[in-house]
Amino acid sequence: MDAALIAALRNVLGEAGLVGSGSRLVPYESDGLAMLRHTPEMVLLPRTTAEAAHSMRLLAEAGVPVVGRGAGTGLSGGATPVEGGVVISLARMRDVLEVDPAGRLARVQAGVVNADLTRAAAPHGLFYAPDPSSQMACTIGGNVAENSGGPHCFMHGSTTRHILGLVIVCADGEVLDLSEPQPDPSGYDLIGSFVGSEGTLGLVTEVTVKLTRVPPVTETLLAVFPGLDGACDSVSDMIAARLEPSALEILDRLTIQAVEASVFAAGYPKTAEAVLLVELEGSALEVDVTSKDVLAILEQRGAIELRKARDPLERRKLWAGRKGAFGAMGRIAPDLYVADAVVPRTKLRRMVARTAEICRERNLRLATVFHAGDGNLHPNICYDRRDLDEVKRVLEAGRMILQECIAAGGSLTGEHGVGLEKLEGMDMLFKQADLATMCRMRDAWDPERRMNPGKLLPVRACREVRTNPLPGVEARDAAAGAES
Template sequence: METRFLKALRAVVGNTGIVEDHADRLTYESDALTYLRTVPGVVVLPSTVRQVQDIVRLCHAAGVPFVARGHGTGLSGGAMPAEDGVLIVLTRLNRILDIDPANLRITVQPGVTNLDVSRRVAPFGLYYAPDPSSQQVCSIGGNVAENSGGAHCLKYGFTVHHVLGLEVVLADGTLAKFGGPVVDTPGFDLVGALVGSEGTLAIVTQVVLRLLRIPEEVRTLLAAFDSTDSAGAAVSGIIAAGIVPSAVEMMDRLTIEAVEAAVQPNFPKAEAVLIVEIDGPAAEVTDLFSRVEAICRDSGSSEIRVAADIDERARFWSGRKAAFAAMGRVSPHYYVQDGVIPRTKLPEVLRRIRVLEQSSGLRIGNVFHAGDGNLHPLICYDASVEGQAALAAEVGSEILRYCVEAGGSITGEHGVGADKVAHMPKMFSEVDLDTMQRLRCAFDPYGLCNPKKIFPTPRLCGEVPGPYRVHPAERAGLAERF
């Protein structure tokens, strides 16, 4: 990178806020999707919002692309650096700015860890609902970028349902606030548009989150089945009975073996297990939980264990949340896929995956949020065997095709990032993609903010018709530029 540009960056963040050495920069070449790598031109670690603005202003002026990164736990290469670009690491913006328990709000900086939010508000009897499996390490800024989900999103929704306000640095370095602690801010729902935009529209520097009251009662069961089909039938039965559990998770035999080897949650030996959790007022939980037990039994569950206490519930969940990492116990390498299907198509799509497993010769573990149809096939391979990595990627693509054919999506929570750009046309027409990119053009006409992500073909924004003029809102004193 140009010496003058680097010098200007150094002036902004100081010597301790910049990583220039090539070996050090290698640390940042990928997020948790490690097969996609690009060494960033330079890494900066701002510790104030003002520094973020100044960095972006420099990039804007010099036409240098920039990518924001949180804790790097993303699984789609969304935080993969731009070649010859600036990687803006937001881990130092990690302060909790305000806790307002009476209004069920908390204001945090993007580098705060997901689980830390719940920890900090637990003394008030509150928690933050979205709980991605990586919640111990992933950052709220990353959650906002990806619209992260988690096991308990079935009942409580995703990140977008829990973000009320954002402060962002726009692609030209301007600071703007969208939404806020008060709901229904006049104008377009830019918070709704920004959450899940994978860092391609702006850099989030402050987030107002909605908190929930910890429910009166939580009950969790683990049910074993002799096939994924009968476990799937139990899921359908629960939904058909008008019950929305807070979580319904399914794991198949290969995944159960892997987690037993890794964290010993003492799961029953079975072809499939379901974890079902019901929460809410005690009377409601008692009623619904007994019905869920009955449905599991009627669907042929061979064994049902009800978590006797908090520790046993934690053990059930440790098995589920460790599933991805545990695959390392049964396979030297694995590729985590993330696709969605309407939950009624579960048996059909799982059968297709099984056929694919046989024809490809690669073992596929299945762990998924069964309640909302979000599949996470874990494709096992050995990179030291010539061609297997490529084959695993091919198998992953094939599974996405099944998802789209079933009416689903190519990603439920990991994002498109750099990984699934080529799959977007499977789901969306050219007009759809062009229309989405109008949003991008409105935010980032020069395409500097996390380029080459989400969209297969960048749209040339061009000039919006009409000469630039002083905005009437500015003239009327309704808005001012920062």
Template sequence: MDRRTLDRLASIVGEAGIVADRMRRLAYESDGLTLEREMPELVLLPRDTDETARCMRVLHEAGIPVVPRGAGTGLSGGATPVPGGVTIGTARMRDVLEVNASDRYAIVQAGVVNIAISRACAKHGLFYAPDPSSQKACTIGGNVAENAGGPHCFRYGSTTRHVLGLVIVTAEGEVLDLSHPVADPDGYDLIGLFTGSEGMFGLATEITIQLTPMPAATQTLLAIFPSLDAACESVTDIIAARLEPSAIEILDKLTIQAVEASVFAAGYPTDAEAVLLLDIEGGELEVETTVKGIEPILARHGRLELRSARDAEERERLWAGRKGAFGAMGRIAPDLYVADVVVPRTRLREIVRLATDECTKRGLKMSNVFHAGDGNLHPNISYDRRDPDEVERVLAAGRAIMQACVDVGGSLTGEHGVGLEKQEQMKLLFSPADLAAMDLARVALDPDRRMNPGKMLPLRACMETRTRPIPGGMRAEEARP
């Protein structure tokens, strides 16, 4: 990067908004997919839309690729830097700008942490429904980029159903203000298209989100099963019976044991082969009726025990165990590969078995914790990335699981996004014509392909390219102002 460009960027964001030092940039070299690493040329942390737009205009003029980044909790490599590129983080955009209780929306900056939104509007009896497991750390901007999910999306839907408006800074540095929250878009649904676009159309700096009234009643059930199969079959039958809990989660034995040995210990029985965690929400009588419908299904599949949370504290503990499960896996091995496949809900048991077999035959340790109600599986493979052979086996198992899901009508990702991790597998699911249609949107909104280049779309199929450092440019630390 030339000194003039660096000076211009520094003058916009100030000292607090620029990370040029190599040691500090190390923190940005990957997101939660630690297998993929790349040092960013520079990291910018603008404070608001205006600073972001000014930075983007400078980068546009200089032809420098941009990688947007929230908290870096993503698991697909969506925020992995690109060579010669600048990472723009939203860490300093952390203001809740407006909470409108009567019209049930909030406007927040992109760097606001997911759970902070619900905290900000709790006094009005409202909450923000999508609840990724990382909700204590992940940001709403990242949630929008990945169309994030979470356990309670079974009832409430993923992020896209809750985004009412956006302020987007385009690749050229223009500000697209779509923040006013109204029921239907004026023209094309740009907000729906942008949500889940993995930072490839622009950078969202402000998000208008829909707030949901807290349910009148909630009951949390924990069903303990003698086998993972039985837990999966229970879920298939609950769906087929058209019962509608708000969350249906399964944890297998290895996950339970890891959680119980961690700070997230929730009181799950460590000798159980699987537990099914359910939230049932709604009116009091509705909850009562739904529970009555679910109980015989669980019994028919041989549940050993059925617990019901007695109070909010116990409910919170049971869910803390579930949401802390990925963190707890650190006890098993230093690294964790979190797959994120989706299958029709009638094929759950079959694919869980297959995933287990694929890992077992490669000598890998796999655990399961997943959003069973949505058919969204997370086979988690514990490994050590210092062992290249094990890394290769992990990736091979991941590919085999994705292929199996596609073969039964499933998909590559339910909530983590494609990023770098599943980029090549896109060709399993989509034809060249399908991918070409996606590329039409890409080139329309970012003709130079500078926004998060080399992600999601397979490289050759869509002319998407991995960028290379600009020849003759100097490293950022060399050109520091």
């Protein structure tokens, strides 16, 4: 890295705002997907939008690629640094700028931790609805980049439905201030198309979010099943019956065992083959009416035990267990392959069974835990990276699972994003023309393709369409204007 550039950046960010060399860069080499690594040239830690924009301008002049990073909890390699690139971390942008209880919104710096936002909203009877399992660590900025989900997105929708405004530092260092919330701003939906763009369009530095009223009544049910089939069928039945719980989550036996051995032990029965967590929200009456229907389905589908959380503490415990599930797998396997496929909710049972079969055939251990209500599967395949044959089998199984999901009308990722990890799958799901169209949108934001290059879109797709606005267009329109 150029010494003058480093000096200029240090001038903007101060000594504590720049990690320039040495072992301190090493922990940034990967995000939650530890398999893929690349040490960044530098890590920048701006405290304000202005600092971020100033840094970005300097990097643009030097033509340096930039990877944005929140807490680095993503699972698709979205925050893995790139060749010759720097990381801009949001870790020092953690201020909740404003909580407006009347307007039911909050304005935060993008490095604010998801759970801290809900904590700030809680005194007003409000909460921030998207609740990724990593919510105690992940940042709102990262959530925006990935369009993160979470168990309660079944009812409340993924991140994109909760974003009212953004401040974006564009690739050239320009600040795009879209923070003023408007129901239908005129012009193209820049916010909607930016959310979920995985850091390839710009760096988000401030976010205006919608806050949701805490429901009057929340009821959490735990249903124990002798097998995954019954749990999956129950979910499909509930969707088909158009019931509207707020969350539907399934955990299989291996996951239950890992969770129960951890600090997040939730009291799931250790010998159960599958548990289904059902949460209902609404007025006491709504919850009561729905709960009756839900219970009838659970019983009919062969639940062998039904438990209702007695108090908020027990409810929190049931959820803490679910949310700690991924980390808890560290106890049962040195490495974990996490898939994030989505299928139509009518296909749950078949896909879950096929996933198990695919792993069994390859002698792989599978732990499954997923957002059943959204059809969002998370098969976690255990392996040891030192066993090369096993690694090969895992990758093969992963590919097969994805292929089958896509054949069933499904998709590659429901909430983790494409990142680096699922690039290969993009060709399975999209045609060249689809990807080329996405590249065109990207080129409007970042014509030099310096923002998180090589993520989300297969490079080949981008190389083929270097679109440039035709010089003749404006002239022609001007001529037409003159005619009329």
